[in-house]
Amino acid sequence: MPLHEKESVREKLEDEVYASADLSVSMPKYRFPAVEHDPRHAYSVVHDELMLDGNARQNLATFCQTWAEPEVHQLMDECMDKNMVDKDEYPQTAEIEARCVHMLADLWNSPAAANTVGCSTTGSSEAAMLGGMAMKRRWESKRRAAGKAIDKPNLITGPVQICWHKFARYWDIELREIPLDGDRLLMTADEVLARCDENTIGVVPTLGVTFTCQYEPVQAVADALDELEKEQGLDIPMHVDAASGGFLAPFCAPDLVWDFRLPRVRSINTSGHKFGLSPLGVGWIIWREATDLPEEMVFWVNYLGGNMRDIALNFSRPGGQVVCQYYNFLRLGREGYGKVHNACYETATYLAARIAKLGPFEVIYGGDRGAGIPALCWRMKEGVDPGFSLYDLADRLRSRGWQVPAYALPANRQDLVIQRILVRHGVSRDLATLLVEDIQRAIDYFGKHRLPTPMSAAEASGFHH
Numbered sequence: 123m124p125l126h127e128k129e130s131v132r133e134k135l136e137d138e139v140y141a142s143a144d145l146s147v148s149m150p151k152y153r154f155p156a157v158e159h160d161p162r163h164a165y166s167v168v169h170d171e172l173m174l175d176g177n178a179r180q181n182l183a184t185f186c187q188t189w190a191e192p193e194v195h196q197l198m199d200e201c202m203d204k205n206m207v208d209k210d211e212y213p214q215t216a217e218i219e220a221r222c223v224h225m226l227a228d229l230w231n232s233p234a235a236a237n238t239v240g241c242s243t244t245g246s247s248e249a250a251m252l253g254g255m256a257m258k259r260r261w262e263s264k265r266r267a268a269g270k271a272i273d274k275p276n277l278i279t280g281p282v283q284i285c286w287h288k289f290a291r292y293w294d295i296e297l298r299e300i301p302l303d304g305d306r307l308l309m310t311a312d313e314v315l316a317r318c319d320e321n322t323i324g325v326v327p328t329l330g331v332t333f334t335c336q337y338e339p340v341q342a343v344a345d346a347l348d349e350l351e352k353e354q355g356l357d358i359p360m361h362v363d364a365a366s367g368g369f370l371a372p373f374c375a376p377d378l379v380w381d382f383r384l385p386r387v388r389s390i391n392t393s394g395h396k397f398g399l400s401p402l403g404v405g406w407i408i409w410r411e412a413t414d415l416p417e418e419m420v421f422w423v424n425y426l427g428g429n430m431r432d433i434a435l436n437f438s439r440p441g442g443q444v445v446c447q448y449y450n451f452l453r454l455g456r457e458g459y460g461k462v463h464n465a466c467y468e469t470a471t472y473l474a475a476r477i478a479k480l481g482p483f484e485v486i487y488g489g490d491r492g493a494g495i496p497a498l499c500w501r502m503k504e505g506v507d508p509g510f511s512l513y514d515l516a517d518r519l520r521s522r523g524w525q526v527p528a529y530a531l532p533a534n535r536q537d538l539v540i541q542r543i544l545v546r547h548g549v550s551r552d553l554a555t556l557l558v559e560d561i562q563r564a565i566d567y568f569g570k571h572r573l574p575t576p577m578s579a580a581e582a583s584g585f586h587h
């Protein structure tokens with residue numbers, strides 16, 4: 123090598139990452155970067171910044187999966203280029219999606235699992251939109267056929283996840299959300315009946331209410347609506363928001379009747395990325411029978427020379443999550459899902475018993491597999507003032523990396539503040555024990571250092587359901 127080139131070769135030698143020109147100055151934040159950066163440098167900057175998000179495994183607020191088998195990581199990598207919308211270009215991914223639809227229909231006891239209809243979505247929110255739209259369309263066509271007005275649709279729910287508020291607002295539907303009352307924190311059949319009329323497009327019970335984690339009484343509501351039809355001729359369909367419960371009850375509470383065994387249940391949504399154990403970005407909507415999906419919602423697309431339904435709201439959408447859902451179905455089956463989730467229920471009951479023993483707390487829901495999801499929630503005992511609020515406790519636990527949200531319930535129990543733990547795949551008994559020890563340590567700390575004023579909701583970190 124000629125001597126004069128030595129300098130430039132030297133210049134080109136890679137710097138130690140953190141001593142490089144890129145990382146010893148601040149990287150662009152809000153203006154579009156003018157120049158290129160070395161991939162190693164850019165990666166380090168992004169990677170390091172993400173450390174501040176904390177450790178997702180200690181986030182006990184989320185319902186979503188934060189642990190996956192190595193095979194799931196590998197499939198996600200292999201599926202980087204799979205576009206769910208291109209049924210013709212990635213026909214096998216489309217085929218896998220269709221198989222998942224049938225498997226879910228089977229799991230939820232559809233009378234026609236082999237030719238049922240449904241699709242994957244980005245999550246339960248999109249699935250809820252589709253289920254809600256189908257209810258609205260079916261109601262409209264029935265009303266039109268009877269020569270009646272379609273300008274005042276309403277939907278009846280218990281305390282729902284925000285996606286139903288969005289659905290109601292985006293599609294101009296009156297949301298009749300049953301307010302909480304005293305110790306009644308769920309919908310009841312009577313409360314539903316009191317709100318039904320000819321403009322009710324449907325009733326949506328939640329299998330795993332986000333606030334308290336409990337199942338709403340789907341069968342009792344279905345029975346009441348059957349009675350209503352017999353007495354008044356009003357035929358009101360149900361959609362079950364089984365975002366969490368759809369992947370729990372079939373394995374851990376198989377005798378609970380909440381699904382297509384009830385003829386009134388016309389559609390069900392679930393989140394694959396919650397207890398379906400798939401990576402973030404997949405939900406499902408299944409209609410009981412093909413006739414439950416109004417034809418005007420369907421777009422037909424080419425697929426292996428044939429036709430396939432396209433119902434989703436999105437166009438391009440990643441396919442890896444759907445492929446991993448199929449992997450999980452094969453990998454786990456009923457047996458494996460049961461094992462994983464039952465272990466979570468046992469840890470949830472264990473945590474509930476330990477937390478009840480700490481003194482100031484009263485457990486509202488403690489992880490009963492027939493009554494809700496593997497989770498627990500508690501409140502301060504009435505009349506007890508331990509000198510800190512649940513918001514303070516949540517804040518204190520953050521110093522050890524735990525995220526255990528505290529929040530007020532919706533109307534009419536905004537006065538009741540509760541705290542919640544989701545026990546997911548990967549929240550082991552040992553992790554749970556470490557958490558209880560940290561809660562005890564926090565209580566001891568507040569005992570020694572009395573707070574001048576306990577933290578209020580407004581000061582607490584924002585938590586959205």
Ligand SMILES: *Cc1c(COP(=O)(O)O)cnc(C)c1O
Nearest residue numbers: 245246247283285328332365393
């Ligand atoms: C999480 C959740 C949703 C929203 O689901 P995403 O998959 O996050 O879009 C809707 N309903 C209930 C009951 C939920 O728990």
